[in-house]
Amino acid sequence: MGKYLGIDASTQSISGLLIDTEAGAIIAEESINFDAHFHDSYGVENGVFTMGGGTVHSAPLMWAEALDLLLQTLSAQGCDLGQIQAIAGSGQQHGTVYLNDTAASALGNLSADKSLKDQLAGIFSRETAPIWMDTSTAAQCAEIEAGVGGRDALLELTGNTAFERFSGPQIRKFHQTEPTNYTNTSYIGLVSSYVASLLAGKLVGVDPGDGSGTNMMDIAARTWNQQALDATAPGLEDKLLPIAPSGQSVGAISPYYVARYGFSTECLVLPFSGDNPCSLIGLGLVTPGQVALSLGTSDTLFACMDQPRTSKEGEGAVFASPDGQHYMALTCYLNGSLAREAVRNEYGLDWDGFTAALQATPPGNDGGLMLPYFAPEIVPNVPEAHVVRHHLDAADAQANVRAIIEAQALSSAIHARWMGVDITSIYVTGGASANAEILRVYANVHNCPIHRFETTNSAALGAALRAAHGHNPADSWQETVGPFTQPVPGSTIEPDGEAVAAYRNLVGTYETLEQTHTNN
Numbered sequence: 001m002g003k004y005l006g007i008d009a010s011t012q013s014i015s016g017l018l019i020d021t022e023a024g025a026i027i028a029e030e031s032i033n034f035d036a037h038f039h040d041s042y043g044v045e046n047g048v049f050t051m052g053g054g055t056v057h058s059a060p061l062m063w064a065e066a067l068d069l070l071l072q073t074l075s076a077q078g079c080d081l082g083q084i085q086a087i088a089g090s091g092q093q094h095g096t097v098y099l100n101d102t103a104a105s106a107l108g109n110l111s112a113d114k115s116l117k118d119q120l121a122g123i124f125s126r127e128t129a130p131i132w133m134d135t136s137t138a139a140q141c142a143e144i145e146a147g148v149g150g151r152d153a154l155l156e157l158t159g160n161t162a163f164e165r166f167s168g169p170q171i172r173k174f175h176q177t178e179p180t181n182y183t184n185t186s187y188i189g190l191v192s193s194y195v196a197s198l199l200a201g202k203l204v205g206v207d208p209g210d211g212s213g214t215n216m217m218d219i220a221a222r223t224w225n226q227q228a229l230d231a232t233a234p235g236l237e238d239k240l241l242p243i244a245p246s247g248q249s250v251g252a253i254s255p256y257y258v259a260r261y262g263f264s265t266e267c268l269v270l271p272f273s274g275d276n277p278c279s280l281i282g283l284g285l286v287t288p289g290q291v292a293l294s295l296g297t298s299d300t301l302f303a304c305m306d307q308p309r310t311s312k313e314g315e316g317a318v319f320a321s322p323d324g325q326h327y328m329a330l331t332c333y334l335n336g337s338l339a340r341e342a343v344r345n346e347y348g349l350d351w352d353g354f355t356a357a358l359q360a361t362p363p364g365n366d367g368g369l370m371l372p373y374f375a376p377e378i379v380p381n382v383p384e385a386h387v388v389r390h391h392l393d394a395a396d397a398q399a400n401v402r403a404i405i406e407a408q409a410l411s412s413a414i415h416a417r418w419m420g421v422d423i424t425s426i427y428v429t430g431g432a433s434a435n436a437e438i439l440r441v442y443a444n445v446h447n448c449p450i451h452r453f454e455t456t457n458s459a460a461l462g463a464a465l466r467a468a469h470g471h472n473p474a475d476s477w478q479e480t481v482g483p484f485t486q487p488v489p490g491s492t493i494e495p496d497g498e499a500v501a502a503y504r505n506l507v508g509t510y511e512t513l514e515q516t517h518t519n520n
């Protein structure tokens with residue numbers, strides 16, 4: 001029992017979330033927005049540099065400056081940082097940070113009367129860090145897949161096919177385009193391990209959760225895979241630290257933070273993980289079969305799996321869970337709110353009208369189906385936007401409302417099969433989760449209860465819970481996450497037998513329609 005800090009180093013901001021496990025409550029939350037504080041000094045927009053040709057980078061020195069500002073702000077707000085027993089964190093996934101041979105000693109000799117920025121400006125062998133939004137490495141993806149014996153071989157070894165944003169293809173591009181700077185790089189870390197290194201005052205390894213997003217880690221063994229490293233860049237193993245188990249402290253916080261912000265000398269630092277793996281914990285998904293669905297701009301489905309199952313069709317990514325035992329499946333649909341709003345606008349409805357349309361139409365929509373690709377879709381792979389209506393009158397507003405929601409729910413069931421998860425409950429978050437009629441469709445399609453979950457910052461919360469568990473490893477994960485991950489009281493929606501049967505019949509028809517109109 002005690003106080004634990006979770007830090008989320010994300011694309012547009014760095015946030016801190018402090019929990020008190022005795023009270024079962026979040027006791028402080030603060031966020032530093034990069035544009036608000038550093039637009040002028042670094043030139044970032046939305047936290048990044050958009051450099052053309054799909055290249056998107058950010059500034060690791062800015063992240064260090066922002067960390068100082070975050071801790072200063074928390075302390076100025078009256079948070080007693082001296083009571084924090086452990087810190088863990090979360091980082092935007094895949095981004096790589098390149099350090100030279102002065103980094104280890106600069107981190108180890110931080111002086112409390114100068115800022116991190118003033119002391120660390122010289123540690124980089126590359127001033128900028130490519131991040132997850134970078135799509136410039138298609139050639140390197142193909143080369144890495146070929147280098148390990150093909151796409152399926154990489155999938156088998158690492159749990160994922162090569163993605164442009166993943167770290168390995170980004171490292172390969174750096175080696176190819178800046179060979180001297182690559183040679184002068186002593187250490188390559190991820191956003192997560194870099195921020196952990198700042199706090200620990202020493203270089204910290206990448207954890208399995210974030211290592212899974214590199215195309216370089218053996219997903220089952222949770223160690224770097226030599227074959228994948230060889231296919232990525234020469235001498236890479238010498239620039240990486242061993243994978244650091246997510247739950248094991250890497251040591252106490254650097255004396256810099258003790259002197260400057262009043263942290264306890266006993267405060268432990270745990271390895272940071274990726275933001276999605278941390279969200280898995282922050283949403284309470286520590287048992288296989290638990291699934292969370294975020295209904296946002298895009299819709300994202302997260303699941304806790306007992307095995308590192310993979311999708312040959314590229315329906316999703318697989319990451320090791322930072323709980324140290326399980327795996328996380330992540331599937332992202334681009335046509336989330338985007339498509340719901342497109343239908344709402346097309347028929348001139350407000351959200352009440354949208355809800356009324358769902359209430360007025362029967363489950364199964366009398367056979368009317370829609371393929372809702374208002375924008376190109378990730379899952380299934382649909383490169384060009386196109387909307388298909390099947391036994392559905394385009395003039396019938398109410399039937400079209402039901403069709404878009406049923407399409408999204410049916411697609412979420414079809415493309416969750418690769419996860420091999422027997423879905424027992426779904427926690428739903430995000431803007432559209434406020435709509436009980438939408439959730440009812442999901443309950444009936446998946447034939448399981450749906451619970452609404454009000455998230456704050458699930459990645460930072462997950463990080464704080466990881467810190468708590470790392471400090472109290474004898475507690476079960478369920479005990480650790482339970483008090484912080486309860487559904488909204490009264491929000492549970494149970495499936496209805498008749499509607500479940502209607503969808504059981506419809507899912508095959510939808511799948512055939514989808515296959516007819518897509519590449520899958």
Ligand code: XUL
Nearest residue numbers: 011092093132165275276
């Ligand atoms: C996941 C991904 C993003 C980043 C954003 O694969 O690229 O979700 O982690 O923070």
